[in-house]
Amino acid sequence: MSILKRLGHKLVDNLLLKILALVLGLLIWIVVVSIDNPVRTQIFTSIPVNVENEEIMEKEKKAFEVAESSRTVSVSVRAERAVLDQLSRDNFIASIDLANYSDGRVPINVRATRYADRIASVTPRTPYAVVTVEDLGQRQFTIEPEITGEVSEGYSIGDVVVANNLVRVSGPVSVVEIIDRAVARVSVQGITRDIRTESKIEFYDKNGNSVPTTDLELSRTDTNVTISIWNNKEVPVIYGYTGIPADGYAATGNVIATINNVMLKGPASALSGVDSVGIPAAAVDITGADNNVTAAVDIELYLPAGVDFANMDDNTISNVTVEIQALDMINVEVPVSNIIIDNVPEGMNAVIGGGTQQVVVSVRGLASTLSAVNPAMITGRIDLSGLAQSLGVAQLGAGVYDAEVAFTYPEGVYSGNTPVIVSVILSHHEVIGDSFIEMPQDTGEE
Numbered sequence: 001m002s003i004l005k006r007l008g009h010k011l012v013d014n015l016l017l018k019i020l021a022l023v024l025g026l027l028i029w030i031v032v033v034s035i036d037n038p039v040r041t042q043i044f045t046s047i048p049v050n051v052e053n054e055e056i057m058e059k060e061k062k063a064f065e066v067a068e069s070s071r072t073v074s075v076s077v078r079a080e081r082a083v084l085d086q087l088s089r090d091n092f093i094a095s096i097d098l099a100n101y102s103d104g105r106v107p108i109n110v111r112a113t114r115y116a117d118r119i120a121s122v123t124p125r126t127p128y129a130v131v132t133v134e135d136l137g138q139r140q141f142t143i144e145p146e147i148t149g150e151v152s153e154g155y156s157i158g159d160v161v162v163a164n165n166l167v168r169v170s171g172p173v174s175v176v177e178i179i180d181r182a183v184a185r186v187s188v189q190g191i192t193r194d195i196r197t198e199s200k201i202e203f204y205d206k207n208g209n210s211v212p213t214t215d216l217e218l219s220r221t222d223t224n225v226t227i228s229i230w231n232n233k234e235v236p237v238i239y240g241y242t243g244i245p246a247d248g249y250a251a252t253g254n255v256i257a258t259i260n261n262v263m264l265k266g267p268a269s270a271l272s273g274v275d276s277v278g279i280p281a282a283a284v285d286i287t288g289a290d291n292n293v294t295a296a297v298d299i300e301l302y303l304p305a306g307v308d309f310a311n312m313d314d315n316t317i318s319n320v321t322v323e324i325q326a327l328d329m330i331n332v333e334v335p336v337s338n339i340i341i342d343n344v345p346e347g348m349n350a351v352i353g354g355g356t357q358q359v360v361v362s363v364r365g366l367a368s369t370l371s372a373v374n375p376a377m378i379t380g381r382i383d384l385s386g387l388a389q390s391l392g393v394a395q396l397g398a399g400v401y402d403a404e405v406a407f408t409y410p411e412g413v414y415s416g417n418t419p420v421i422v423s424v425i426l427s428h429h430e431v432i433g434d435s436f437i438e439m440p441q442d443t444g445e446e
Helices: 002-012 015-036 055-059 384-391
Strands: 039-052 062-066 072-080 092-097 105-112 119-124 128-148 155-162 166-172 181-187 195-204 222-239 249-257 261-266 277-279 293-298 317-326 328-335 339-342 348-352 358-365 379-383 399-404 406-408 413-415 421-432 435-438
Touching (some): 039 062, 055 128, 072 092, 072 105, 105 119, 128 155, 128 222, 155 261, 181 222, 222 249, 379 384, 384 421
Parallel strands (some): 128 181
Antiparallel strands (some): 039 072, 072 119, 105 128, 155 222, 181 195, 195 222, 249 317, 293 317, 348 421, 379 406, 399 421, 421 435
């Protein structure tokens, strides 16, 4: 007991001093700890701002856009240094709740996902996010293929097919309304065979400027494009013309066109059978012309089935000129032996009389054609039945008749419109036994 009493006396002796020493020691410990691990504030930047309750806007048929400056936020974090040293921006979540939208602003909330119980405070340096709200716009576009690059020489782009060629767009009406077209771009640089590729859908305004899709909702973001690559083939263009020029004029046969050859493309099955492009005669009419005739002909209208121009930007209109010249006239001495008498009455003989050996025939034609004409090229015929009809008799009797000769001319040679009249002598045959002789005909000559 004496030991315990002595121990108790020692504990209570100078008790006040002992308590004071304990408090002083504690204060010294706190000061030391504060100096070694102080509480301080640190800024964390570029924390993404998430959006909550987006469906509120959808239900109201509204579109919203968070301002670029409000899509990330910086926060001030107050905590002990040891805690701050263990944190990064990835340990914080920033969000805005569209249910709290008011006058273009939404409060920004930030919370820590690590050491939340040891952090004194987390304060966004920008308390509000700027949010633009407007009516929701919706449109549908046909996706247009856009080809870039050049295929290998000797090849051309054929059929281009866009699978799933429609895209629906919804978003802020101010953005949706400026979209002019949707494009799927494909490069064909150096290609020599058919290709199928997946292409991203891009949007452009009327000025060709790209429209960002960040704030748009798309029914699809890409589509498949199939492109056929066809062979090229150069073929001539053959022109025709129709009609008869004015009297006294003729076509020289010389046709001048601004397009004489075209480069075509097409599948091998179609292109192999094409050796030329024929322009029908009806495309150029020279009827009644007394000067050169020029007509604009669209060659594209007469391309064979299954082929097209290799370069769709090529001019397809050819100016076709048919040369027209005035006819010259010359006289040709045609031997009577070139003239045949048809429909001679039975039992009679017909000859061209008057000792005529040749007749003068006036012909017209182009100078180049007439220079090659000789008498052997011109033949004539006399129709006695037609002569009888013109004289009003059933049949001609023996006698001398004036008859017009109808001539046939070589190509490019025409009648000079001067009738050729000859004397035709009709005489009877006298039958002796099984043969006959020609009876002399009195011609009135001494």
